[in-house]
Amino acid sequence: MSMRLPKTVLHNRSAKSNYRQSFWAFAWQTIVKKPGRLIGFIIILLFTFMGIFGPYLYPAQLPINPNAIYAPISWQYPLGADFEGTSNLALVITGARYVLFAAAMGAVFTVAFGTILGLCAGYFIGWTDSVIMRITDFILTIPSFPLLVVLSTVWNFGQPVAMGFVLGITGWGGLARAVRSQTMSLRERGFIEAARGLGLSPLYILFREILPNVGSYIAMNLLLSVTGSIYAEVGLFFLGVVPFQVNNWGVMLNLAVFSAGAMSSPQALPYLLSPMLAILILTLGIVLFLDALDEMFNPRLRGV
Amino acid sequence: MIEVEHLQKVYSTKGSLLNRSQVRAVRDVSFRIPEGGAISFIGESGCGKTTVGRILAGLEAPSAGIVRLDGVNIHQVAAGERRNLLRKIQLIHQDPYQALNPAYSIEQALSAPLRIMAKQKGDTARTWIRDRMEEVLTMVGLDPASVLYKYPHMLSGGQRQRIVIARALTVEPTVLVADEAVSMIDVSLRLGVLRLLRDLREKLNISLLFITHDVAAARYLGKGGRISVIYKGLIVEQGPTEGVISRPQHPYTQALLSAVPVLKGLERMGADRFILAKEMNAQSAAETGCLFADRCPFAQERCFSEAPTLIDGEYQYACHFPEVRQVAAVAME
Amino acid sequence: MSAELKHKQATAPAVQVRGLNVVYATNQGDLPAVRQVDLDIEARKITGIIGESGSGKSTLVMAMMNAVGKPGQIVSGSVEVLGVGDMLSIDRERQRKARGKELGLVFQAAQNSLNPLRRIGHQVLDLGRSHDVKDLRDLLRKAKDLLTRLGMDADRVLASYQHELSGGMRQRVGIMFALILDAKIVILDEATTALDMLSQASVLEIVRELHKERGLTTILVTHDMGVVADMADRVVVMYGGEIVEEGPSEFVLSHPAHPYTQGLVRAIPRISGDIDRAVPLQGAPADLKTYLEPGCPFYQRCPVAMPKCQESRPTSLAVSQDRKVACFKVTDHD
Numbered sequence: 001m002s003m004r005l006p007k008t009v010l011h012n013r014s015a016k017s018n019y020r021q022s023f024w025a026f027a028w029q030t031i032v033k034k035p036g037r038l039i040g041f042i043i044i045l046l047f048t049f050m051g052i053f054g055p056y057l058y059p060a061q062l063p064i065n066p067n068a069i070y071a072p073i074s075w076q077y078p079l080g081a082d083f084e085g086t087s088n089l090a091l092v093i094t095g096a097r098y099v100l101f102a103a104a105m106g107a108v109f110t111v112a113f114g115t116i117l118g119l120c121a122g123y124f125i126g127w128t129d130s131v132i133m134r135i136t137d138f139i140l141t142i143p144s145f146p147l148l149v150v151l152s153t154v155w156n157f158g159q160p161v162a163m164g165f166v167l168g169i170t171g172w173g174g175l176a177r178a179v180r181s182q183t184m185s186l187r188e189r190g191f192i193e194a195a196r197g198l199g200l201s202p203l204y205i206l207f208r209e210i211l212p213n214v215g216s217y218i219a220m221n222l223l224l225s226v227t228g229s230i231y232a233e234v235g236l237f238f239l240g241v242v243p244f245q246v247n248n249w250g251v252m253l254n255l256a257v258f259s260a261g262a263m264s265s266p267q268a269l270p271y272l273l274s275p276m277l278a279i280l281i282l283t284l285g286i287v288l289f290l291d292a293l294d295e296m297f298n299p300r301l302r303g304v
Numbered sequence: 305m306i307e308v309e310h311l312q313k314v315y316s317t318k319g320s321l322l323n324r325s326q327v328r329a330v331r332d333v334s335f336r337i338p339e340g341g342a343i344s345f346i347g348e349s350g351c352g353k354t355t356v357g358r359i360l361a362g363l364e365a366p367s368a369g370i371v372r373l374d375g376v377n378i379h380q381v382a383a384g385e386r387r388n389l390l391r392k393i394q395l396i397h398q399d400p401y402q403a404l405n406p407a408y409s410i411e412q413a414l415s416a417p418l419r420i421m422a423k424q425k426g427d428t429a430r431t432w433i434r435d436r437m438e439e440v441l442t443m444v445g446l447d448p449a450s451v452l453y454k455y456p457h458m459l460s461g462g463q464r465q466r467i468v469i470a471r472a473l474t475v476e477p478t479v480l481v482a483d484e485a486v487s488m489i490d491v492s493l494r495l496g497v498l499r500l501l502r503d504l505r506e507k508l509n510i511s512l513l514f515i516t517h518d519v520a521a522a523r524y525l526g527k528g529g530r531i532s533v534i535y536k537g538l539i540v541e542q543g544p545t546e547g548v549i550s551r552p553q554h555p556y557t558q559a560l561l562s563a564v565p566v567l568k569g570l571e572r573m574g575a576d577r578f579i580l581a582k583e584m585n586a587q588s589a590a591e592t593g594c595l596f597a598d599r600c601p602f603a604q605e606r607c608f609s610e611a612p613t614l615i616d617g618e619y620q621y622a623c624h625f626p627e628v629r630q631v632a633a634v635a636m637e
Numbered sequence: 638m639s640a641e642l643k644h645k646q647a648t649a650p651a652v653q654v655r656g657l658n659v660v661y662a663t664n665q666g667d668l669p670a671v672r673q674v675d676l677d678i679e680a681r682k683i684t685g686i687i688g689e690s691g692s693g694k695s696t697l698v699m700a701m702m703n704a705v706g707k708p709g710q711i712v713s714g715s716v717e718v719l720g721v722g723d724m725l726s727i728d729r730e731r732q733r734k735a736r737g738k739e740l741g742l743v744f745q746a747a748q749n750s751l752n753p754l755r756r757i758g759h760q761v762l763d764l765g766r767s768h769d770v771k772d773l774r775d776l777l778r779k780a781k782d783l784l785t786r787l788g789m790d791a792d793r794v795l796a797s798y799q800h801e802l803s804g805g806m807r808q809r810v811g812i813m814f815a816l817i818l819d820a821k822i823v824i825l826d827e828a829t830t831a832l833d834m835l836s837q838a839s840v841l842e843i844v845r846e847l848h849k850e851r852g853l854t855t856i857l858v859t860h861d862m863g864v865v866a867d868m869a870d871r872v873v874v875m876y877g878g879e880i881v882e883e884g885p886s887e888f889v890l891s892h893p894a895h896p897y898t899q900g901l902v903r904a905i906p907r908i909s910g911d912i913d914r915a916v917p918l919q920g921a922p923a924d925l926k927t928y929l930e931p932g933c934p935f936y937q938r939c940p941v942a943m944p945k946c947q948e949s950r951p952t953s954l955a956v957s958q959d960r961k962v963a964c965f966k967v968t969d970h971d
Binding site: 349460461490491493494495496498499517518519520521524527549550559560561562563564565566567568569570571579580581582583632634635 | 689690788803804805806834835836837838839860861862863866867868886887888889890891900901904907908909910913915916917918919921922924
């Protein structure tokens with residue numbers, strides 16, 4: 001009855017891949033399925049490149065041109081020029097790095113704090129849950145933006161990582177709550193009970209059994225908190241509570257409104273609108289791309 | 305061997321702070337399963353049979369009572385050792401789809417517990433895990449090469465349940481608790497899974513607790529074992545499987561046997577068959593008399609005032625007016 | 638037997654299905670779910686349709702009501718319902734009216750058919766309004782009578798939400814909804830599957846009684862051979878989207894002709910006789926790939942398969958007065 005199989009059958013890698021597409025191949029397939037997702041993906045990719053390579057495209061000191069102060073939109077100045085005659089496009093591209101990097105760090109910290117605390121609270125319940133949830137409530141009740149303003153007065157945000165960390169600390173509350181409730185419903189599921197019955201360690205259960213099942217939700221939040229972080233940090237720069245150390249979108253907005261008077265003089269309007277446009281397009285890209293994530297993380301849809 | 309003595313479980317329902325009512329899911333349950341033995345718990349939904357299984361599997365703590373595995377009280381040992389002890393008792397869930405993580409292939413599902421076993425045995429050879437994987441899959445009647453890299457959603461219900469059983473076998477259990485293990489599986493595959501559980505019991509000398517509302521399945525799986533009829537958390541009748549089915553004493557057992565559909569053309573209806581129309585009322589807490597009195601067609605005055613106790617002996621039943629009734633269908637030919 | 642025969646000639650079938658084909662549109666193309674089904678449902682009888690998941694039994698009855706959900710699609714065929722006409726060709730409004738008035742459907746545990754946010758009484762009124770019932774008071778009275786007949790506290794049930802009712806009670810409420818507009822043909826789709834044995838037995842008992850009292854034509858769709866054997870006058874066995882055997886239930890059970898039916902009957906654990914007579918059926922149930930095979934859908938699991946069975950599909954042929962089987966082993970005699 002018992003049939004011994006040649007070892008090669010089991011160790012054969014192609015036998016394995018017969019039953020599962022690689023994650024990346026499947027992810028690509030879900031993206032190209034709908035044009036909206038593809039557009040969103042391309043936008044995100046574009047901004048990523050902008051963040052990484054943007055500063056290398058221009059000289060360290062952007063050229064100024066006294067003849068082109070507040071120049072209107074033209075081939076030479078696709079987005080107009082600022083009060084010194086510097087191309088707005090160049091300012092947007094070179095200013096992307098700080099903003100995007102800090103936003104990405106902010107999103108990573110938000111998701112890391114939110115996920116780990118949510119998982120622990122939802123799985124261990126009891127007093128662990130009570131303690132974590134009271135802290136969460138505390139974080140949620142404090143208005144995060146004013147807190148950021150206060151923190152920025154005592155903290156130097158020259159490093160985007162520091163900025164990201166602070167954004168993460170103030171923003172994880174909502175995610176932790178959501179992850180906790182999902183974990184709580186998952187822990188009642190048969191496979192988690194089975195894992196406990198098999199004597200697998202709590203860490204294994206948390207990160208290997210539960211985490212993949214909230215993967216899509218976490219990925220979605222990761223992207224959404226990127227936009228959230230951008231709004232928050234740009235807001236801080238705009239208000240001027242953070243010292244300007246490098247050129248970025250928030251600094252542009254601040255200068256456009258408070259120095260160039262974009263609110264009253266229409267010629268400075270392109271200077272105000274160009275960073276806004278960048279934020280708008282990035283948000284649009286993220287929203288369009290979100291649609292693909294749910295499908296991407298669903299193991300049932302992954303083809304044979 | 306597993307011994308259970310006076311098991312109780314009380315849930316307090318979430319009402320307002322002042323008004324907390326208590327539900328006695330398990331009132332008093334005692335039984336023992338010898339090595340390689342089988343006991344079937346039958347009863348309708350809400351009778352507490354599932355709770356008994358979950359307590360045994362360590363998923364819930366009893367309010368009172370003792371569970372002893374090979375003489376060791378599992379609730380009186382250190383947490384680390386309890387994990388090792390509880391691993392010997394494996395629960396087979398009703399729904400095999402729920403019981404498997406959709407994100408992992410069968411190979412991944414089996415390798416996690418096997419890695420623990422390998423560590424425990426100090427046998428770290430990579431091939432040991434492989435061999436064992438093949439062994440348990442073959443044991444449950446599956447072809448390792450064709451299922452190992454599949455995902456749960458690619459398998460049929462019967463195959464999935466076999467995987468769940470194979471996964472339970474990886475940790476070399478001495479007790480299997482099968483909670484309605486076949487009710488979600490296609491009919492043509494049900495008997496195959498029941499047969500597998502029966503074979504495992506005989507081959508590996510595993511004790512089996514089978515929880516079900518299906519008397520026929522209990523009879524098939526519990527061949528040579530015992531049956532316990534449970535109502536509102538209390539055992540009302542208990543004895544060797546065949547005997548209880550052919551000579552039921554308690555009206556509740558008789559109601560359960562009557563409820564089994566009669567296969568016209570193959571069976572004759574039992575002469576005393578009766579259909580219980582009244583549903584179980586969980587709230588009616590007439591704690592004074594027999595718990596079944598409000599639904600019992602044969603109840604008399606005494607049943608409402610005095611609770612019957614389980615009489616001792618090979619066949620045990622808790623009824624003031626026991627009477628054998630011919631309710632089970634009889635095979636023709 | 639002869640009395641039954643006479644009765645049969647006197648009454649036209651309540652539902653007459655001819656050449657019915659239903660496909661499911663998937664990304665792998667159209668997959669047939671019900672293939673070339675001809676079926677007569679006798680009036681005033683209980684017909685049991687039995688099959689496993691994926692056998693097409695639920696699709697078949699949904700097609701009878703012309704209510705196949707997407708991505709399913711009825712490709713061809715006709716469903717003549719007594720007093721209504723061809724459900725597949727009459728206009729939509731008439732179809733909608735027929736569902737409820739002529740054809741009553743009881744779902745599994747009635748969970749999906751009840752609105753969780755409205756009291757049962759309100760839902761009775763909603764149903765009445767959508768079917769242009771003039772006298773809503775009378776409808777409520779009828780609902781009360783029916784619920785009392787079903788052994789429930791009518792006033793309490795009408796004032797309840799679905800979550801306040803137990804599974805068995807919900808199922809009875811489902812039966813009430815199926816009968817309240819005086820439907821004469823009642824379809825129970827896995828109506829007792831989610832219930833435990835005791836509730837199942839009492840619901841089945843009620844179905845049996847109402848069937849007799851109201852002169853209903855009852856169609857019982859289930860995967861449980863026991864339920865069919867206990868209840869039905871006639872049994873229709875489906876496998877892989879086709880009817881493989883049909884006939885009077887007692888005879889089909891005592892003398893199953895198709896290998897699948899034989900296997901099913903043999904695989905029922907029983908509460909009397911020798912336990913070890915029960916033998917498991919081999920293989921896995923028909924899946925979507927099976928439907929595309931040119932041969933008999935049961936070929937892969939069949940213990941008596943011949944080479945011919947892999948190449949072509951057997952058609953359902955009469956083997957006696959009121960019995961049909963689709964199997965070369967049974968119908969070929971040369």
